[in-house]
Amino acid sequence: MEIADALVQMGKYIGAGIAMGIGAIGPGIGQGNIGSRAMEAMARQPEMVGTLTTRMLLAMAVAESTGLYSLVIAFMILLVA
């Protein structure tokens, strides 16, 4: 393999790793906030656990989406040309 190809390959792997790693920070913080607040609410009002759990999962799924963009970008870097 020529040195240029090797450099391109190296750049792809490093770029995909950085994209996924940094992109996972935001959703992590967001999901942590959602989870902690939902736990507080559940402790305060245990009779609301059912509705709170579904709302919490929905909010988590929405907060996750920015992380998924970085996942898509990482796959694009790795797989698409």
Place this chain on the structure above:
Amino acid sequence: MKLNLTRNEKLFLSVFGIVYAALIVYVIISGYEFDLEGVGIRWIYQLPFGEGPLSRINPMTVFMTWGIMALIIIVAMSFRRFELLPGKRQTLMETLLGYMLELTEDAVPRKRFIKPTFVIACTLFIFILIANIITAFPGLNTTVTEDGMKLTLFQDTWYSPTSDLNTNATYAVMVLVISHVFAIKAKGFSTWIRSFFQPHWLMLPMNVISEIAKPISHSLRLFGNIMGGGLLVLIISYLIKYFVMPPFLWGFFGLFIGAIQALVFSMLAIAYIGSLLE
């Protein structure tokens, strides 16, 4: 903790365990080699006419979309007669649709548009739910190798149309167009145009960009979840051969994440349509 199982459950669990163990033994004895070749590459058919991206189709997406539509139609045919005392299936459907109707009534402020919004969101929900749930079961899929394309049966889960961005982008753009058509119908053309110049005409580019960003985030959310889930299952199974249960991972990514994402997609569709009607 003591488990209380009925006789049928014990029978089911033991049959499931025996089949699973037999499959693992069969896979090890037959020397089936799993490699990551062709993962993430789709079977693409080049049409004989035209050129560019619009002349290529994904045949598996088309097949599976029509298959799921046929399944939904067959199931819907059996609901023709509604009974006063609902049975199990009718109760399930009534609970599901009633929940969606409540969500729609909360989000859509104009009474005239509650029913169309509800119908659109429910159709999207049912289709996407079934499309996501079939990724939890082994079935027909395609792999691309160096020799060409080959169909595989029961080596991977069913191919889901929602793991193709074309499907998701179609629905997202459809929701955007429908929401603007409803807004024009409800508020009149001049009010609709004026809503882009709120609160000041300097904000016009911002408003246009926020409208364009809606379908992008809407479609990429579903696509990333389903496609990324499938790839993650493949990669985890590749790393830990035969020890991690793929059914467990398929169940998590297919049933759990799939159901939540279907609900999120339809709820966001309701929210987008409702937010423009205010």
